[in-house]
Structures are given as structure tokens and as C-alpha cells.
């Protein structure tokens with residue numbers, strides 16, 4: 001079977017976007033380049049620990065950057081040089097990064113991203129990831145990006161995706177015409193199409209949630225967990241609990257195998273923990289394109305939520321359609337309010 005590289009695939013699909021005239025193509029290509037650079041450093045992370053803690057000087061005497069700061073800088077510089085992106089909202093930066101060079105100010109797109117999600121897992125060699133969304137800017141071209149360019153509903157996303165730095169490194173993305181996965185072949189330094197047209201099973205038998213927070217969960221979540229753990233062979237229960245604590249890794253496994261991931265609001269996180277703009281919305285676009293569902297546990301579609309701020313958190317229920325519907329029924333019946341502890 002002939003290998004299709006990410007760049008070949010993006011160009012082949014460019015025809016889907018006649019209006020984009022190759023701009024979206026260039027953006028996605030630059031994201032792919034930055035992903036390869038970050039992948040190289042993530043794979044060396046263990047060595048850095050041997051040679052010195054992050055934040056100290058490495059053997060070249062250079063100041064060793066924390067990997068998430070490093071990833072943030074790499075993606076920002078790659079997107080800036082694409083000439084298509086006028087600004088970035090990143091988990092690593094309190095405010096938007098609005099580019100002020102002429103080339104970038106003429107960019108028609110903005111990117112929201114978590115450059116290295118789950119980075120606390122690096123020093124224990126657990127999979128981590130980069131998550132991104134691409135939107136058309138609202139403010140006028142030729143000027144610096146403005147906050148209104150970034151606080152758009154998830155339904156306005158033109159593209160969304162993630163890179164998972166795991167047992168292999170993959171880039172999974174959608175431009176609204178299905179979901180495709182590409183595995184990095186280190187021998188040629190290219191992402192190659194390995195998972196064409198990903199569809200997530202309508203039902204699954206995996207549930208992913210941090211059960212350590214059980215006492216802080218709303219009653220609806222507690223009752224749904226009991227449902228998952230009951231013995232009922234015909235429905236495949238008890239389900240299997242699988243929780244890595246790295247969103248990209250938990251999401252990727254459930255996307256391929258079927259399952260539900262829940263980070264609900266709780267007494268500890270009254271609005272949930274995950275960020276709407278650069279964690280929930282991109283994953284919501286991907287899962288819907290793959291036939292799944294993403295809600296806030298109160299019957300609201302994640303992508304319909306109008307953001308109020310850059311780093312806004314939302315409760316997050318994402319995965320196989322039938323499992324989300326069942327969880328929402330428990331939330332409706334038993335309540336989604338977090339307990340007062």
C-alpha cells in the first residue's frame with residue numbers, strides 16, 4: 001500500500017476548501033512541522049532528567065526550558081512564520097499573543113491551543129499531547145488580532161486536532177469533513193496516513209473519570225458510575241475503568257475503541273477543570289466528526305457554548321453517542337449540582 005504523507009493528504013483535500021486558496025493547507029503544514037520539533041524534545045525528556053532537572057543548564061550550558069514552555073514557543077514561532085495566522089490563544093499565556101509583524105497581521109486565521117497538555121506526566125513517561133483549533137479571524141485584516149477573534153463558539157472552528165506523543169507519535173485532525181490520523185515514521189520524518197476516516201463506536205465499554213474525586217461529584221455522576229459498575233451482561237456491564245490523567249491519551253483511546261470521558265464540575269472544580277477554548281472545543285469537533293457527542297453534563301452541546309473568557313473552564317462529557325445520552329439521563333434525573341462539602 002503506498003504511503004500518503006500528511007502534506008500530500010492536506011494538499012489532496014485542499015479542493016474541499018476552494019475559498020482557502022491553500023491558506024489552511026499552509027497552517028496545518030506548519031502545525032505538523034512544529035509537532036515534529038516538539039516530538040524530538042519530548043522524546044529526549046527522560047535524558048534531560050538524567051543530565052539535569054528542567055530549569056537548569058543542559059550539557060551545552062543552555063538554560064533548559066520547561067517542555068511546555070518550549071512547546072509553546074515552537075508552535076507560536078511556526079504559526080507566526082506561516083503568514084496565515086495573526087494570533088494565538090494558548091494555555092501557557094494569560095493574554096492572547098497578537099502578532100505585530102506585517103506578514104502575520106495579514107493572516108486570516110487564529111489558533112487556540114494547549115501546546116503540551118498533561119505535561120506533569122512527562123517525568124513518568126506517560127503519553128502527553130498538543131491540542132489545537134483553527135478559526136477565521138473576525139477583526140479586520142492588516143491589524144493585530146483582537147480578543148473577539150478568540151472567544152468564538154466551537155461551531156465556528158474551521159479545523160481541530162491533536163498530536164499525541166505516545167508509544168508512537170500521531171497527529172489526528174479534522175477540517176469538518178471527517179477525522180484522519182497520521183503516524184510519525186521517524187525513519188523518513190513524515191506523518192503518514194494510518195487511520196483514515198476515523199469513526200468512534202456509538203457505544204463502548206470504557207469509562208474514564210478521576211474516581212478519586214468521587215465524594216465531590218454531583219449525584220448524577222455518582223449514580224451513572226454505579227450504573228457503569230453494575231453487573232448486566234446483555235449491556236456489557238460492568239464497564240472497564242480506564243483513566244490515564246492525560247486528556248489526549250484518554251480521548252484518543254476512547255475515540256478508537258468507544259467509551260466515555262467525564263471531567264464533571266465538582267466541589268473542587270465548580271466549573272469543571274478542562275478549558276473550553278483549547279481542550280473541550282477541539283475534542284468536541286473531533287468526536288462529532290467521528291460520530292460521537294460532547295456536552296457539559298447539563299444537556300448543552302459543548303460547541304454551542306458562547307465563551308466569555310479565554311481560559312474559561314467547562315464540565316466535559318465526551319465520547320460514544322449512546323454513552324453520553326445515558327450519562328445525561330442520569331444527570332437530569334439525579335441532578336448536576338456539585339455537593340457542598
Ligand code: P6P
Pocket residue numbers: 117118119120210245246247248273
Ligand atoms: P486530574 C492534565 O493536567 C489535564 O489538564 C488533562 O490532560 C487531564 O485530562 C486532566 O488534567 C486530569 O486531571 O484532576 O484527574 O489529574
